[in-house]
Amino acid sequence: MPTVRDVAERAGVSVATVSFVLNGTKPVTPATRQRVESAVAELGYRRNELARALASRRTRIVALAHPTGEHRFGSSTPDFVTSAGRAARSRGYHLVLWPVDTDGGELRELLGQGLVDGVVLMEVRMEDPRIGVLRTAGTPFALIGRTADPAGLVHVDIDFDRSVAIALDHLQKLGHRDIALVTARSPLPDYGPKVRTRAAYERLCAERGLTPQLYDCDPTAPAGRALVPELVERATAVVLMNEYATFGVLTGLAHAGYVVPRDLSVVAFMSPDMGALADPPLTVLHSPGPDLGRLGVEALIDQLEGTAPTEPALLPYVFEEGRSTARVRA
């Protein structure tokens, strides 16, 4: 592996000059620039990022901190992680994966290693001890998700208000007024997406004069199935933020002789791919996962490079119409 010295020698300049042309740090005569560039090309030189990091005190590595545990991600995570990786690469950064516990201990340990310039924090809790750790370490960070009070924190998240509004708009346009919401029981008492979705639903129902019907059930098919009698009794449409229960509801309906969307309109929070597995294909709201991953990384890097101050971005779930919703029956 050739080094800057090899390049410098070959080009007949000093290593400083080589560095200047490589980084565009200082003006250099076109002639010498040319010489350096040929030397680089001829030797197949590629700068050692590690040495650069050490000397410049900027590693150009960022971490994606995600919970270690068995807490299952939303199904959009793969796109999520790889899109974060792509975003980092396209800005010339590397993305390392940091599986860390939620109390911040492991995070503190890793930050001490000085390997990364900043951290993207996933699966942010309403009160998240990892944020204190990042603050005291003085490490720049961006959140995917947000705390109870995210003011002043660089973050990107789903716009739950808009998302619920989109679902309600769609159903109300079809004449529905008895619209239930089903969320997933979760081990985390203060899981942001759920808390915010329920709050948005209640607020919007109040604004629109609808009677809220809130259900919270285990993320399993049987739990969804158990809901069916009450749903068909009380609602004409249901919004399901609970992937597994959704399929339980569907089979429950089928077994009881009900037909979707004739007897119940269904909107589900899940990927269109997954919604397509149902019969009929479901009208879905799907997570803008890849966008969130990309935006989270970009917000962090903008911050690191002191570019734009990066407004917090809130993206709604993306609506995709299937055939599981229909005009309410007279």
Added chain:
Amino acid sequence: MPTVRDVAERAGVSVATVSFVLNGTKPVTPATRQRVESAVAELGYRRNELARALASRRTRIVALAHPTGEHRFGSSTPDFVTSAGRAARSRGYHLVLWPVDTDGGELRELLGQGLVDGVVLMEVRMEDPRIGVLRTAGTPFALIGRTADPAGLVHVDIDFDRSVAIALDHLQKLGHRDIALVTARSPLPDYGPKVRTRAAYERLCAERGLTPQLYDCDPTAPAGRALVPELVERATAVVLMNEYATFGVLTGLAHAGYVVPRDLSVVAFMSPDMGALADPPLTVLHSPGPDLGRLGVEALIDQLEGTAPTEPALLPYVFEEGRSTARVRA
């Protein structure tokens, strides 16, 4: 951030000694070791991994190279990536994500940066140009998946022979002899898992005196649905290595008035979670994704540290019985 020098001063020893106790590189008196350790604790010292990497010529960073493109991963990828990350961490390594094109160009570029000690290559093709790139760069690597001729390459992969055998054993024990296999049409002509699964199926059918019935259809529900007439006509059981088509087959059967498993036994290659979405819950073979991720990383690190020579590991899909298979009808 304190440095080795601060620690050395505080402990009244040289930086070399500090390094020795930190790395266990050389014998040190219990007394001085003690002094160094207290100094470390008191100062909250944590070694700068970057500097260590540069000086020791070992970065303790490994890359997970995965295809950039829109090629959709098997659904087990999230576990996969995070388990790789965990495995790396538990050995004291960092894992960086490298989204790279399949022709190896970007990989070569990244290797030149000298950031990583080795690479875990995902989604390996039967003929994979990235392997040549890694070889000429002299970078150690491990494959997840394998080339057409994987002899001599460190790799872990699914044992397709065993997997198909498990499926056939199960169905034959239930009396089935007309067992179809459905794979997914793919843009990659030589997609290893598919090629190997089909080959295993044909070989095992021959050995067992069964008549092979091979289908290859698009990975969509409608494509699966279109298969139904022929399947019920010719087979009593089907093995589906095509997630989306599986659900098409199921709805197709339901719409035509057939009942699973009475009229057709179904074994699907998918996660149990996904299989549970179907009605009845499917008997599945699911990818040992997390194990593959972990083993791939471990095989690479073993190689880097010159530990065990690491035998190639072949793991079968994991069988999980649902209620979609039954004894063949008389």
Added chain:
DNA sequence: ATGAAAGCGCTAACAA
């Protein structure tokens, strides 16, 4: 516009 030289924080000969 270019060069000399002092580090970045650590490891690892080599000496003592």
Added chain:
DNA sequence: TTGTTAGCGCTTTCAT
């Protein structure tokens, strides 16, 4: 057993 010191390959003042 411990210390001295020369790097690792690069960036970045500070001179010129």
